[in-house]
Amino acid sequence: MQNQLINWYLENKRDFPWRENQDPYRIWISEIMLQQTTTEAVIPYYNRFLEKFPNIYTLSQATLDDVYKLWEGLGYYSRARNIHATAQIIMNDFNGVFPTTHKDVLSLKGIGPYTAGAICSIAYHMPLPAVDGNVLRIIARLYDIEENILEKRVNDEVTHIIQGLLDGINPSDFNQALMDLGATICRPKNPKCEICPISNSCIAFQTHKQTVLPIRITKTKKQDIHYVTGIVTYNDYIHIFKTESGLLSNLFQCPQFNVESPFSFIEAYTKEYGVTLHVVSHIKKIKHVFTHRTWYMDVYHFQLDQPVEDLIPINTLDQYAISTAHQKCLKAYHLYK
Numbered sequence: 432m433q434n435q436l437i438n439w440y441l442e443n444k445r446d447f448p449w450r451e452n453q454d455p456y457r458i459w460i461s462e463i464m465l466q467q468t469t470t471e472a473v474i475p476y477y478n479r480f481l482e483k484f485p486n487i488y489t490l491s492q493a494t495l496d497d498v499y500k501l502w503e504g505l506g507y508y509s510r511a512r513n514i515h516a517t518a519q520i521i522m523n524d525f526n527g528v529f530p531t532t533h534k535d536v537l538s539l540k541g542i543g544p545y546t547a548g549a550i551c552s553i554a555y556h557m558p559l560p561a562v563d564g565n566v567l568r569i570i571a572r573l574y575d576i577e578e579n580i581l582e583k584r585v586n587d588e589v590t591h592i593i594q595g596l597l598d599g600i601n602p603s604d605f606n607q608a609l610m611d612l613g614a615t616i617c618r619p620k621n622p623k624c625e626i627c628p629i630s631n632s633c634i635a636f637q638t639h640k641q642t643v644l645p646i647r648i649t650k651t652k653k654q655d656i657h658y659v660t661g662i663v664t665y666n667d668y669i670h671i672f673k674t675e676s677g678l679l680s681n682l683f684q685c686p687q688f689n690v691e692s693p694f695s696f697i698e699a700y701t702k703e704y705g706v707t708l709h710v711v712s713h714i715k716k717i718k719h720v721f722t723h724r725t726w727y728m729d730v731y732h733f734q735l736d737q738p739v740e741d742l743i744p745i746n747t748l749d750q751y752a753i754s755t756a757h758q759k760c761l762k763a764y765h766l767y768k
């Protein structure tokens with residue numbers, strides 16, 4: 432799988448100015464600029480920055496205002512401050528040479544595990560993982576990880592998997608191949624599995640879960656609730672029901688459970704209604720604010736394997752008084768005007 436991915440990368444790699452050589456200074460500047468910013472937006476800033484400050488020495492001689500000027504419009508100015516301060520640290524503590532050990536790179540201001548892994552693997556070919564959102568998504572799909580990728584435990588598991596995959600291969604090419612795969616093929620929405628170079632190793636693709644994974648749930652505040660909300664269908668029918676009490680009393684709603692993933696939804700639904708169903712795709716994240724409470728709904732489409740009570744024809748939905756929160760969910764699935 433690693434070789435298939437690397438071969439694909441070598442033939443299709445995106446052309447970026449920071450890929451012209453493996454100078455750690457150039458890679459460092461690019462990785463900092465790419466934090467929270469797209470590659471397209473970064474390219475002109477990067478070229479201007481490197482023209483003005485081609486090395487650590489020239490950067491260390493600049494004033495903070497000079498650096499800010501070149502950063503103008505890129506946002507997150509703490510990155511510019513960290514770069515400026517780090518250039519002085521490298522001049523004073525490392526004789527003007529970009530540090531060459533992982534520990535020293537990690538000690539620099541504004542450099543966390545992802546950036547240190549990226550710099551050390553790309554510039555020095557160290558077998559170190561560089562796990563960001565792209566890599567979490569790809570690995571969750573490849574290995575069918577059904578847990579929340581925002582949990583530290585899952586991040587650690589993915590880091591461990593990547594560490595194993597790096598054994599005996601070129602870490603610079605492998606990590607950059609993952610970056611390119613995540614940006615161009617294994618995208619968050621509509622992954623292009625039909626042209627993916629590693630689809631034959633991907634469990635999500637083989638089990639049709641590529642639009643369900645990864646599970647990504649942000650922690651909510653105490654008074655907020657996270658739901659997995661189901662657009663549960665059976666042929667041309669949909670499951671909605673009226674609630675007797677609570678925030679939505681006397682209104683129709685879609686089934687939902689305060690659980691972390693569509694797989695836990697299936698368990699809870701089967702327990703409550705005694706029928707089985709399967710998840711088809713993730714539809715949308717929806718936030719609905721009540722006076723004292725906010726609902727964060729992860730809306731998924733599920734198909735029932737057999738009918739359940741309370742099914743109504745989909746084309747009669749507009750005859751029911753449906754809660755606003757669930758109207759939003761149905762609209763997201765184009766079932767409601």
Ligand code: SF4
Pocket residue numbers: 569572573616617618622623624625627628629630633634635636641
């Ligand atoms: S087959 Fe699809 S889901 Fe799997 S890694 Fe490739 S693009 Fe991603």
